[in-house]
Amino acid sequence: MKHLAVASVLVVIVTLLVILLLTSTNLLPGLASEEGAFVDQMFRAQIYVIAFIFSLIVVLVLYSVVVFRQKPGDEGEGQYITGNTALEIGWTLVPLVIVIIFATWGALHLAEVTAGEEGELVVEVTGFQFGWRFDYPDAGVSSDELWLPLNRQVLFRITSRDVIHSFWVPEFRLKQDAVPGRWTELRVKPTETGDYRLRCAELCGYAHAAMISRVVVVEPAAFEAWLQGMSVAQPTGDDTSPAGRGAMMVQDNGCTSCHSVDGTTLVGPSWQGVFGSERQLEDGSTVTADEEYLRRAILDPGSQVVAGFPNIMPAAYNFLPEEDITAMVEYIKTLSR
Template sequence: MKIPSSIWTLLIGIVLTLVSIWYGQNHGLLPTAASDEAVLVDGLFNSMMTVSTGIFLIVEGVLIYCVIKYRRRPGDRQDGPPVEGNVPLEILWTAIPAIIVIGISVYSFEVYNDIGGFDPHAGHNAPMAQSSMTMPGSAIAATLSDAQAQDPATAEVRNTDQIPQHQDAPGVGSVAPSIGSSPDKAGQPPELLVNVTGLQYAWLFTYPETGVTTGELHVPIGREVQINMTANDVIHAFWVPEFRLKQDAIPGRQTEIRFTPKTAGDYTLICAELCGPYHGAMRSQVVVETPAAFEKWMQEQLVASHETLNKAVAVNPADLSPDEFLAPYTKDMGIQPEILHQVHH
């Protein structure tokens, strides 16, 4: 009994659909989802992978079928039959991709909007908190003043009058002041604020509530983190693949990114913007840990900072410049003198 072609088409369609859905959800191409926002991005990526797998299997399947079925047989010297245009087929293969592209575009915009990427009324009217900068054992310090180190790498661009986006920029594009805040948390203050400065070729993290500054970012699970960032020299980009969010750090401007960590672990912060010859080495660690472990780490930094500053103020001769005085401490931390000089100036 010969099975009708319509039945074969239906069966093949069902198999292709099931295979596409399975692979779209089980491709294993993405790293660990370490933030609440990652779920939205993963859903979009998986949907695109499902559609792409289905299209790939259909196109390649038809090509292989045609190559086998309509190949030239031995002894066949005739020309192929003339085939004219098929208007319904042309409409079909134009309409289906158009519908797919429009659907993905709408879905992409919804995801972008859900993570706070678009707000036509966005405006940051509250000035950013000024922060003092201390020098813990694992931190980078720039200079000493009144027994505390200030934040010269970012002080000039932390004033709201000097940051055009801080007042009137819409939340769109690479200079967006805000991305990552979900609608249910819109308008609410973040649970943890961190000031970030990018410079060739390092990241500085300052916790304004405590004044601690470090060379690696520590964040607690379950608390929304707001990163206020700028750059000291050229454009850099704050990107942690496991968080599925990226934002540019721009000289003279302040940008913002929010995320809520959910999976403990050590992740790599990568500069995703070509920023110079050593761009590939501009990496830092992001440590996602339990709230208790985070508080313990913060207390350790405060203790180390207090001890180091007391020692520094006690022994600093008046004739040494900040760069010269801090050199022994930064050497122990593996910080190059050139980096310290850039921070200071």
């Protein structure tokens, strides 16, 4: 009984120390959604259980190694134990009960997390190698940045253009796969204004780590102002010129997820002022960004990588008709005038 009492005290002490360590190291980013509150609650409960199980195993093993080690001069055989039925049943049933409790707890809250609300904002999300496109169907707006209003539930309808991706904003705590050929759904109510990052949480290719988009949560009035501004600036298709069609193609293919049109440096080089300029390539050579250069940059991007930028753009646009490529080139040319 003496050994059991000492070991029990040590287990309690180590458990408290492990819990203190894990809860003070900011394992999760700041919470920014209503649905994430339950996720954090379950996460903390699991930390408590894990800390106890870890301490129980480690303390008993180390205690046994130290206290029951072979003493100097002791040449006798150790006691042979064939088994302990009670212990074996215990360490089988206890984990089973723990798993059932957490599974039941999660299932009971699943309906709350997925329930819709009247007046929710619908955002259609399309993932592709290696970026995101966001469509607001009620407003007729498309963007490569995800803007959301504070304290309003958002229904994300998520799909993919090529391979499986996964929609994940760490501060929202929820994740949903983007699957080619089908729509999946995720509901989130943002509760904190701020600037966040959407990441792909499913390995989707060599530039998976670069598949990041900006997420902005603002007050409802600011969101409506942004939506109105985007609606005015949105290519409508009324411009039937090659450059006008090119603007639509750029929007539809999510090009501005990696290439800005205002000089801002993103994953890839900005298109502002690119036409007619001299471009230094990663092999040290210099080329003039003429129409042929722009066309080749779309169809075979790996053949002329601009110095200072990673070679991550997929050669995935060969499916586009020649007239669409020409239209995109004409649009890029307008950014240099």
